[in-house]
Amino acid sequence: AQTIHQWPVAxxxxxxxxxxxxxxxxxxxxxxxxxxxxxxxGTLQQLxxxxxxxxxxxxxxxxxxxxxxxxxxxxLSTEKLLLSHSGFYLCAWSKTGEAPLxxxxxxxxxx
Amino acid sequence: xxxxxENLQALSIQEGEDVTMNCSYKTYxxxxxxxxxxxxxxxxxxxLIRSNxxxxxxxxxxxxxxxxxxxxxxxxxxxxxxDTAVYFCASSDxxxxxxxxxxxxxxxxxx
Numbered sequence: 083a084q085t086i087h088q089w090p091v092a093x094x095x096x097x098x099x100x101x102x103x104x105x106x107x108x109x110x111x112x113x114x115x116x117x118x119x120x121x122x123x124g125t126l127q128q129l130x131x132x133x134x135x136x137x138x139x140x141x142x143x144x145x146x147x148x149x150x151x152x153x154x155x156x157x158l159s160t161e162k163l164l165l166s167h168s169g170f171y172l173c174a175w176s177k178t179g180e181a182p183l184x185x186x187x188x189x190x191x192x193x
Numbered sequence: 194x195x196x197x198x199e200n201l202q203a204l205s206i207q208e209g210e211d212v213t214m215n216c217s218y219k220t221y222x223x224x225x226x227x228x229x230x231x232x233x234x235x236x237x238x239x240x241l242i243r244s245n246x247x248x249x250x251x252x253x254x255x256x257x258x259x260x261x262x263x264x265x266x267x268x269x270x271x272x273x274x275x276d277t278a279v280y281f282c283a284s285s286d287x288x289x290x291x292x293x294x295x296x297x298x299x300x301x302x303x304x
Contacts, residue, residue, distance in 0.1 A: 114290065123201060125281065126236065126294040133290065141291060172235050179289055181226045184235035 085109060086185040088173050094191045098162050103188050105156040105173030113175040115156040116182050117148055120170040132156060133178075168192045201279070203299045206272055213268040214298045216282030223287045225258055225265040229278040230297075236281060240267065272302045 087106045095101060107113050117129040128141045130148040138148045145164060149157045156173055168191050174182035206212050218225070223244040228236035242249040242256045242265065249256045255268040269276055282295040 116292075125201075125296050126283075126292075128292055128294075131290050139290070174235075176289060179287055181224075181238045181241050181289065182292060183238060184228075187235050189233075 086173060086175055086183065088171075088185040088188050090188060091186075092189040092191075094193065095163050097165055097192055101158075101160050101163050101167070101190070103158040103171055103173075103190075105158075105185060107154045107156075107175045110154070110175060110177075112153060114178060114182075115150060116174040116176070117156065117158050118172040118174065118184075119144065120172060120187075122169065124169075126172065129158070163192045165192050201297045201299055203301070205301045205303065208274055208302055208304050209271055210302075211268065211270050212272055212300065213266050214280055214282075214300070215264060215266050216295050217262070217264045218282075218284040218293070218295075219263070221286065222263070222284035224285050224289065225256070226283040226285070226292065227254075227256055227265075227267045228281045228283065230281065231278050239280075269300075272300075274302050274304050276300060277302045 085108055089104045115132045118126045119129055120126045130138050130140055132138045132150040135150055135153050138150055146160045171188045172184050174184045176182040225242050227240045229239050230236040240251050240254050240256045242258045244260050253270045257266045279297045279299045281297045283292045285292045
């Protein structure tokens with residue numbers, strides 16, 4: 083069974099519209115959770131991480147926010163999309179001291 | 194070598210050849226992760242090497258870490274077509290909450 087599930091798989095959104103991307107981890111207790119962004123053909127940029135429910139740390143500001151409403155859920159959102167938000171969004175999980183393991187990502191196109 | 198503001202590097206080799214990819218890290222690092230990313234998919238961890246290890250092997254893969262020069266390398270022996278992917282190095286401290294990725298190396302293995 084897949085440990086990490088991201089939704090949706092792909093989105094096409096208009097500039098200025100809101101966005102919500104989700105990530106669920108199955109079968110892991112108190113995982114560390116991460117959001118990354120990757121431009122087409124580019125490297126991965128870490129956006130946020132969360133060690134515990136209700137607490138999220140920002141790594142880079144991209145006019146995005148993240149929340150962790152449950153132990154196994156991580157949400158990435160914004161109220162107003164920019165063209166520069168286009169790209170590949172990746173959720174990952176780990177135990178402390180271990181390497182993050184990634185989901186299959188959400189492809190976002192902002193038009 | 195991959196890091197910083199460099200563009201994604203590209204390597205093209207023939208099946209059966211050996212290849213080495215290099216990575217240098219700028220900040221204090223105790224762990225280097227090597228990931229491979231297939232087109233349209235999330236990165237997959239292939240090898241992790243810590244600062245107390247000079248070399249790590251996994252099948253045809255060999256990673257090295259030189260803390261004095263702040264560099265790491267990933268070698269693939271007798272490359273196969275299925276090794277075609279983008280390879281990223283990433284560095285972190287022991288806690289691993291923040292991961293900094295290199296620019297990546299695109300490897301193409303021709304039959």
